[in-house]
Amino acid sequence: MPELAEVEYYRKQWDAGLGQKVSDVRLHEKSRNFRETDPRLLRDRLKGRIYRASYAHGKNMLFQFSGGAWLGGHLGMSGKILVTPPDHGQEKHDHLVLVQRKQCLVFSDYRMFGRLTFHEGKQPPEWWRELPPEVLSREFSKAAFATHVRARAGSPVKGLLLDQGRLPGIGNWMADEILWKCGIYPGVRCRDLGAADSDAIWKATRKVTRDALRIIGTNWGDPPDSWLFNHRWKKGLACPRCGSGLDRGEIAGRTTCWCPRCQAEF
DNA sequence: TACAATGTTTTAAG
């Protein structure tokens, strides 16, 4: 489900527990969410620690605890982060529950495509420090984006936008929103994009990201009907810009929605 | 029933 704006929203849910001790840790030891992480070590080390801070970068989250303990989190397709009353029992898909006196901090993920990792040290884990520049950072410049376009010459532009090593946090709906906004067909190969197209996509990426963070990332508000977002999920709905029927198909391996009039194929 | 779901990883080929 979650892309960068939803991740930002979820990250903040645990703020209710900041500065408070983790009195107990409940987890499903064989959950796929832990993968290479040892869940028992994670449980031992987080128990008794104070929850200090959280960070989000693209679709990745990092939670900091006292004593140099760090919890990495990725929500995959179906992950959620929530806060429940202190007497919350561990439910079927609650793969990690951090129990505090006033509430429980819960990581829930029924499909288990998400990920939980553990790290100990003064510094954040290596993988966190190596993440690519965020799309709203200074480093993610027009020129840097043009370089990405060249590197992915043979792939549909939608595939480039979904490349987490280049546009961390952009996911399926944001990619469609960005291309719809600048009127570019998602199946266009990157090598066929001109400099003006590249700049337009860069600009739309930043705009959609900023707006999504403001509207969804803060309160999970509904995007306005002027966005593609509210029209893309169901078949047969109309483009909010020109009224034409929207098209759907698989591009770059993902279900894609576009307006055949606003986003004419090259 | 069968397919699709806002995501990554692995595998294989170029």
Place this chain on the structure above:
DNA sequence: CCTTAAAACATTGT
């Protein structure tokens, strides 16, 4: 080493 495409992952809802 890099890019690209396809299958796999696990569960739920239509």
